[in-house]
Amino acid sequence: MKDKIKQLLIWRLEASTRKFFKAHPDVRLIVVAGSVGKTSTKLAIAQMLAQKYRIHVHKDNHNMELSVPLSIMKIPYPSNPRSLLQWIAVLVAAHKRPQQPFPFDIIVTELGTDRPGDIAKFGRYLQADVAVVTAVSAEHMESFGNLTAVAEEELSVAKFAKLLVINRDDIDGQFAQMLEDGRNIDTYGVGGTAEYHFLPETGAADGYMQGTLVTPEHGSQHVKLQVIGEHSLKSIVAAALIGIKFGLTADEVRRGVEAIEPVPGRMQLLRGIEGGVIIDDTYNSSPLAALAALQTLYTMPNQHRIAILGSMNELGPYSRQAHEEIGNACDPSLLDIVVTIGEEAEDYLAPAAAARGCQVRCFRSPYDAGAFVRSIIEPKTAILAKGSQNGVFAEEAIKILLHTPGDDARLVRQSADWLKIKQDMFSKIG
Numbered sequence: 001m002k003d004k005i006k007q008l009l010i011w012r013l014e015a016s017t018r019k020f021f022k023a024h025p026d027v028r029l030i031v032v033a034g035s036v037g038k039t040s041t042k043l044a045i046a047q048m049l050a051q052k053y054r055i056h057v058h059k060d061n062h063n064m065e066l067s068v069p070l071s072i073m074k075i076p077y078p079s080n081p082r083s084l085l086q087w088i089a090v091l092v093a094a095h096k097r098p099q100q101p102f103p104f105d106i107i108v109t110e111l112g113t114d115r116p117g118d119i120a121k122f123g124r125y126l127q128a129d130v131a132v133v134t135a136v137s138a139e140h141m142e143s144f145g146n147l148t149a150v151a152e153e154e155l156s157v158a159k160f161a162k163l164l165v166i167n168r169d170d171i172d173g174q175f176a177q178m179l180e181d182g183r184n185i186d187t188y189g190v191g192g193t194a195e196y197h198f199l200p201e202t203g204a205a206d207g208y209m210q211g212t213l214v215t216p217e218h219g220s221q222h223v224k225l226q227v228i229g230e231h232s233l234k235s236i237v238a239a240a241l242i243g244i245k246f247g248l249t250a251d252e253v254r255r256g257v258e259a260i261e262p263v264p265g266r267m268q269l270l271r272g273i274e275g276g277v278i279i280d281d282t283y284n285s286s287p288l289a290a291l292a293a294l295q296t297l298y299t300m301p302n303q304h305r306i307a308i309l310g311s312m313n314e315l316g317p318y319s320r321q322a323h324e325e326i327g328n329a330c331d332p333s334l335l336d337i338v339v340t341i342g343e344e345a346e347d348y349l350a351p352a353a354a355a356r357g358c359q360v361r362c363f364r365s366p367y368d369a370g371a372f373v374r375s376i377i378e379p380k381t382a383i384l385a386k387g388s389q390n391g392v393f394a395e396e397a398i399k400i401l402l403h404t405p406g407d408d409a410r411l412v413r414q415s416a417d418w419l420k421i422k423q424d425m426f427s428k429i430g
Helices: 003-023 040-048 067-073 085-097 118-122 145-160 232-245 250-259 288-297 315-327 343-355 366-376 405-410 416-427
Strands: 028-033 055-057 106-110 128-133 162-169 183-188 196-200 208-215 221-222 266-271 275-279 304-310 337-341 360-363 382-387
Touching: 003 067, 028 040, 028 145, 028 416, 040 055, 040 106, 040 232, 040 250, 067 085, 067 106, 067 366, 085 266, 118 145, 128 145, 145 162, 145 183, 162 232, 183 232, 208 232, 208 250, 221 250, 221 266, 232 250, 250 366, 266 405, 288 304, 288 315, 288 382, 304 343, 304 366, 337 366, 343 360, 360 366, 366 416
Parallel strands: 028 106, 028 128, 055 106, 128 162, 162 183, 183 196, 275 382, 304 337, 304 382, 337 360
Antiparallel strands: 196 208, 208 221, 266 275
16 A cells, blocks of 8 residues: 555544544543553453443454554454555545444454554544553564663553553563653552452462452452463453453452453463363464463473474564573473474574473474474373464464364464465475
8 A cells, every 4th residue: 555545544544533532422442552462451351341331342453553443433444455445435434433323332442563653643543541551572673672662662552541551560660660750550460569460379170270369449359260371360450450440340350350261372272182282372472472371381280291382573683582582491391392383483492492401393384383293292282382473373283283173263363364375375385
């Protein structure tokens, strides 16, 4: 799309969104920003609030300049983004939307960024009731260069939000100091340092988490959750915090957190072959998320463990250091083997894991990686699959490792369009 046409589309959609909120002043807006965990947090918040309110939430991560206005106004994104005719139809729908009924009380959406200044652009037409920042960690480092720039970008959402909610665990205190004095801020996390926090206990026999949710308003509540992994708790605590801010009772918050389920590709527990289990965390990958996923694999009670680790994209000059960090976190006493997918994982992660004493096998195709794991798998093995999208697509590696073939439908990126993209990409690899 040519730049001038794109800017015109953005301007018209922003104008329509401003008119939309002016025409629907009772509709409240929650936005979710951060380096990782946005979609899981967004969906957890939506599920929590749905007990009491009519919620509009876009399940996918349509979180950029052109897609955010459409997701907010519930207008489908063009199936062919290059089609001018489809964009004209979108503009006509956006022009009409402010005058039409909107049968929702709360909109929950996420805001993404590729470069400095992207988040601030949303402030031209949005005023959020609550902004949640899930983390400050390495992302799009070819554009940001350092973590301070990432922090400045993600925390800039505070400038157009009435209440800011931040993850105390994954936002360094030095970055939180960037915020203006007197700003209305609440914190969440795992452990006792945040105002709203979760104190995890030893997991149940099925691997799911349980423990105590602690909030200033409702005190301590013991809950058993439907998620695995300590980092999965953070989105649930964020949802509890938002639920309380929107008037949910202690019982509603408890029921809400116990009902939240993982979404496809994000720490989803699946049954594997040979009586094993698969931790499906294939939606995307970053250093922070990959380390947390490995720690979860290490806590699984299975005697045998395999880590399928794909390259982490968009890290720029930080890529080598980041991949080596994940390789150094691979523990040979807890892993049978490390299997990598992708060029950067092979070049940087694999040597670091091997230097620690791990057995390592490298593949450029997820199909080949999956076939190899199937050929060596022991009974009751726990398998972690983690990786970024382009060039990795680790979900394809676990397809033939699933106990039930029908569970294919629970994996990410399984539409006909996505499958064709993957098949075309990896058919070129000899």
